[in-house]
Amino acid sequence: MAVIPLAQAINQALREEMRRDDRVIVMGEDVGRRGGVFLCTEGLYEEFGPDRVIDTPLAESAIVGVALGMAIYGLRPVAEIQFADFIYGGFDQIVSNIAKIRYRSGGQFSAPLVIRAPYGGGVKGGLHHSQSPEAYFIHTAGLKVVIPSTPYDAKGLLISAIRDEDPVIFFEPKRIYRSVKGEVPEGDYTVPIGVSRLVREGSDVSLITYGAMVYECEAAAEKAEKEGISVEVLDLRSLLPFDGEAIIKTVRKTGRPIIVHEAPKICGFGAEIAAFIAEREILSLQSPIIRVAGYDTPFPLVHEHLYLPNERRILDAIRKAISF
Amino acid sequence: MSIIECAMGAFQIISLDGSADEEHLPELSTSQMLKMYRDMVLARRLDSWLMRLQRMGRVAIHAPSEGQEAAMVGSAHALETEDWVFPSYREMPVYIARGVPISELLNRQFSNEEDPLHGHDMAVYGSRRYQIIPAPVPVGMQIPMAVGFAMAAKYRGEKAVAITYFGDGATSKGDFHEALNFAGVFKAPVVFFCQNNQYAISCPYSRQTATKTIAEKAVAYGFEGVWVDGNDILACYSATKRAIEKARRGEGPTLIEAFTYRLGPHTTADDPSRYREQAEVEKWREKDPIARFKRFLVRRGLWSEEDDAKLYEEIEEDIKREIEQAERKQPLRPDVIFADVYGSEPWHLAEERDELSRLI
Numbered sequence: 001m002a003v004i005p006l007a008q009a010i011n012q013a014l015r016e017e018m019r020r021d022d023r024v025i026v027m028g029e030d031v032g033r034r035g036g037v038f039l040c041t042e043g044l045y046e047e048f049g050p051d052r053v054i055d056t057p058l059a060e061s062a063i064v065g066v067a068l069g070m071a072i073y074g075l076r077p078v079a080e081i082q083f084a085d086f087i088y089g090g091f092d093q094i095v096s097n098i099a100k101i102r103y104r105s106g107g108q109f110s111a112p113l114v115i116r117a118p119y120g121g122g123v124k125g126g127l128h129h130s131q132s133p134e135a136y137f138i139h140t141a142g143l144k145v146v147i148p149s150t151p152y153d154a155k156g157l158l159i160s161a162i163r164d165e166d167p168v169i170f171f172e173p174k175r176i177y178r179s180v181k182g183e184v185p186e187g188d189y190t191v192p193i194g195v196s197r198l199v200r201e202g203s204d205v206s207l208i209t210y211g212a213m214v215y216e217c218e219a220a221a222e223k224a225e226k227e228g229i230s231v232e233v234l235d236l237r238s239l240l241p242f243d244g245e246a247i248i249k250t251v252r253k254t255g256r257p258i259i260v261h262e263a264p265k266i267c268g269f270g271a272e273i274a275a276f277i278a279e280r281e282i283l284s285l286q287s288p289i290i291r292v293a294g295y296d297t298p299f300p301l302v303h304e305h306l307y308l309p310n311e312r313r314i315l316d317a318i319r320k321a322i323s324f
Numbered sequence: 325m326s327i328i329e330c331a332m333g334a335f336q337i338i339s340l341d342g343s344a345d346e347e348h349l350p351e352l353s354t355s356q357m358l359k360m361y362r363d364m365v366l367a368r369r370l371d372s373w374l375m376r377l378q379r380m381g382r383v384a385i386h387a388p389s390e391g392q393e394a395a396m397v398g399s400a401h402a403l404e405t406e407d408w409v410f411p412s413y414r415e416m417p418v419y420i421a422r423g424v425p426i427s428e429l430l431n432r433q434f435s436n437e438e439d440p441l442h443g444h445d446m447a448v449y450g451s452r453r454y455q456i457i458p459a460p461v462p463v464g465m466q467i468p469m470a471v472g473f474a475m476a477a478k479y480r481g482e483k484a485v486a487i488t489y490f491g492d493g494a495t496s497k498g499d500f501h502e503a504l505n506f507a508g509v510f511k512a513p514v515v516f517f518c519q520n521n522q523y524a525i526s527c528p529y530s531r532q533t534a535t536k537t538i539a540e541k542a543v544a545y546g547f548e549g550v551w552v553d554g555n556d557i558l559a560c561y562s563a564t565k566r567a568i569e570k571a572r573r574g575e576g577p578t579l580i581e582a583f584t585y586r587l588g589p590h591t592t593a594d595d596p597s598r599y600r601e602q603a604e605v606e607k608w609r610e611k612d613p614i615a616r617f618k619r620f621l622v623r624r625g626l627w628s629e630e631d632d633a634k635l636y637e638e639i640e641e642d643i644k645r646e647i648e649q650a651e652r653k654q655p656l657r658p659d660v661i662f663a664d665v666y667g668s669e670p671w672h673l674a675e676e677r678d679e680l681s682r683l684i
Contacts, residue, residue: 025479051479057509062468062502069410069472069486072457075479077472093499097465104460106442107664108452141665165667194670241670 001185007177009151009184010040010116013158014078016188018048024162025070027054028063028080028116037082038118038177060089064115068098071113076162084119084171085128091136098167099142111167114158119147120212120262121294121308122175126301132211132263132294137169138240138272144168144193145240149214151182153237156191164193173212180215196243198250202232205318206250208273209260210236213309217260220314229322239269244276251277255286256321260309265293287324290317334583335563336553340611342619350562354626360401360421360557361621362635364393364614367417369639370426371588373647374433378592382651383433385446387414391555391587394613395519396489397421398560399582402568403487405455410470410488411448413459414519418489419449422456426643430650437654442663463524464494467503467516474507474514474571485571487515487564493524495541496532504579508545513571515564516542516579519554521586526599542579554584555613558620585611658684 004012018024026041026048032055035042045053056063060081067077081087087094094115102110121130137145146161146168148154154172161168199214200221207217214235221231234250236242251257257277259270270291277289292309300307337345352360367389374386389396392414400421403409411418419429431438432449440451441458450458460466470488477484494500495518507514518538522529535541542549552563560582567578585608589596596605621627662669662677669677 054510057502057505059498059502059505061499062471062506065465065468065499065503066472066475066506069469069474070476071472072469073473073476073480075476092462093465093468096462097460097469100445100460102666103664104441104445104447105450105458105664106440106444108440108450109457110667144666241672244671 001183003181004151004184005178005181006148006151006154006172007038007040009155010158010172011042011044012184012186013155013162014041014044015047017159017162018044018052020188021076023074023076025052025054025075025077026080027056027067027077029056029058029082031055031080036080038174040116040172041080060086061093064090064098065093067113067115068093068101068111071111072101072109076112078114078116078162081115081117083129084117084133085131087115087117087133094137094143094169095140099140102166103142110165112165114161114168114170116170116172118174118177119171120173120175121299121304122212124301124304127299130299130304132261134171134239135263135267135269138269142166143240144238145171146193146238147171147173147211148237149173149176149211149235150180151184153191153197155184156189157193157237159188160190160193163190168193171211176212176215191237194238194241194243196237196246197235198246199233199235200231202230202254204230204254205232205256205258205321206254207231207233207258207260207314208236208247208250209233210239211262213260213262216310217314219311220318223311223315224318229318231318242273247273247276248281251281252284255284258290258292258314258317258321260292260314262294262308264296265291266296268293287321290321292317334551334553335559336556337558337562338556338616338620340616342616342623344558344620348562350558350565352561356401357621357626360397360561361617361627363397363417363421364557364617365635366426366639367393367397367420368614369636370420370429370643371416373643375588375592377433377647384435385592386433387448387591388588389414389417391608391613392519392521392584393417394557394617395554395560395582395584398557399487399517399564399580402561402564404568406484407568408455408457408473408484408486410457410466410473410486411459412463412466412490412494413447413461414491415459415489416448419454419456422454424449424451424454424456427646427650430646431653434650434653435656436650437656439656442660443656444664464490464497464499466490467494467499468506470514471503471507471512474512475510478513483572485513485515485568487517487568489517489519491524492518492520492522492529492532492538493527494518495538504542504545504577507577508547511574511576513574514577515567515571516577517564518579518581520581520583523586523590523600525590525594537581539579539581547577547579549579549581551581551583554582555611555616557613557617584613
């Protein structure tokens with residue numbers, strides 16, 4: 001089986017879905033001749049031409065609003081927002097229109113479309129190339145929100161997203177686009193939306209995470225192991241809907257949940273997971289629920305390695321949980 | 325009829341006195357014209373009933389279309405059945421002209437068990453069968469959708485054209501400009517139909533733009549803008565017909581500005597006496613689009629006062645009967661609030677739905 005980077009797995013998913021289904025259209029800024037600024041759409045323009053790989057004007061609201069019109073017609077558009085930081089220009093269309101069209105039409109119309117956007121820090125990108133805006137969308141009924149962390153999942157989840165009957169916001173952890181490589185089968189397979197992945201089994205502490213933070217958590221778990229602490233790592237993969245059963249299972253097992261994400265802590269997705277655990281499994285807890293998150297500042301250009309959760313901060317949280 | 329040609333004034337076929345510019349008369353049969361007249365009257369009467377029903381607390385809210393019937397009925401009659409409509413929230417006359425039975429509109433207004441929107445929004449109406457997308461309440465949001473739909477139809481090689489309706493207020497929004505720009509770049513088969521009714525709630529036209537017309541904005545996006553008398557049904561019909569046929573031929577989008585006036589309030593929740601003089605309203609009542617078309621029909625011997633009285637009577641009876649029937653139908657079930665969120669229900673909604681059914 002071929003070992004390829006995450007970005008290439010995305011490319012493969014798009015290519016195979018476009019070959020399989022002529023309703024699939026790719027659109028966005030620089031997705032055509034340039035192949036996307038991160039090359040996720042490389043080669044698609046050459047294979048499928050300008051009618052299916054559409055270089056659009058630089059206008060985020062129209063990119064997603066036009067994609068909605070195409071989806072209503074019966075196409076399966078995959079719109080790329082060049083950086084998740086630019087998605088706010090299309091926010092109104094996404095939360096008021098795309099997310100609501102099924103509901104407000106009494107189920108007569110729907111928006112089977114995907115909005116792909118590279119998100120997250122660790123690329124020295126500064127304020128407007130590094131943010132993690134997932135919480136804004138998880139708060140919106142009608143959307144699905146997915147974040148893969150491996151090439152295998154990236155391809156399988158993107159194929160699921162394209163075939164889904166509802167709109168999917170697909171955030172891609174750009175810092176691991178090339179650095180993370182993995183085995184990806186050629187051809188058709190899917191990873192279901194709403195199901196998490198157990199990255200590593202353990203019995204003392206649960207790290208509940210997603211995206212590029214999976215790798216920081218794995219590294220911290222390795223270190224903790226050397227201190228005699230057995231750490232479980234759960235990669236949520238889907239944030240809306242999220243895998244509640246798997247969270248309950250790991251919390252019952254370890255009694256010490258720690259939620260790790262890059263996005264700022266206040267009202268970040270960790271708050272939802274913490275409340276979910278507190279509402280249902282408070283008697284299983286052996287320590288407080290801890291969140292390790294980006295700080296509640298704008299994303300800094302300098303010292304981003306200190307802003308982002310890292311092995312050291314996660315390890316510190318693990319020790320706190322154990323010594324409670 | 326282009327923006328340059330009509331620089332001296334909006335395109336008009338029927339004068340206030342009902343006389344017509346014979347050279348520009350569209351090819352319409354007598355029965356078509358009488359149908360258009362009937363649709364205007366029906367829209368006006370139903371509009372008036374909905375205002376009253378809201379005052380009586382029997383329907384939630386209504387955005388009246390009084391005074392704008394020519395723009396809406398005229399343009400909608402220029403569409404073919406294969407075309408798609410992306411309206412804003414004031415377009416009830418368009419639905420009537422599109423053939424939607426008033427029983428359906430009233431099921432929606434009363435949010436009864438047959439409400440096609442399942443009680444999920446107050447947008448006037450929406451229907452896959454009549455190819456009408458329910459209007460989003462945030463202003464202008466339907467404009468990029470219409471462009472995307474048109475681009476998809478073009479990609480599929482189909483002849484469907486999308487028409488989108490919006491007001492002068494929407495032209496201040498980014499979505500209007502982004503959508504027109506897309507349509508120009510991709511030569512999308514779409515018609516942008518702006519009803520400039522001169523008010524965005526209380527703010528007059530002069531607070532939306534410094535340009536004399538909205539039509540001229542099309543020039544900046546590389547396609548044609550047309551300025552028509554929005555109270556002249558035949559001018560609105562002709563301009564739209566021409567734009568639709570042009571789009572169908574693959575010659576791209578058109579922006580039509582129908583210059584008209586909102587005689588009523590913005591919605592049932594508005595009080596226009598706070599921001600405009602009654603004299604201004606009276607001046608526009610003299611340009612009433614229904615009275616003007618009637619004068620035209622009477623002048624040509626196609627209509628009489630007796631016909632008119634009969635029509636009003638018949639429509640009044642129809643509306644009263646349909647209101648009674650719509651009000652008699654069952655209300656929607658409480659768990660309808662959980663319907664249509666997703667194609668298949670995720671676990672967290674199933675849990676919330678169970679909680680609701682346990683508590684009621």
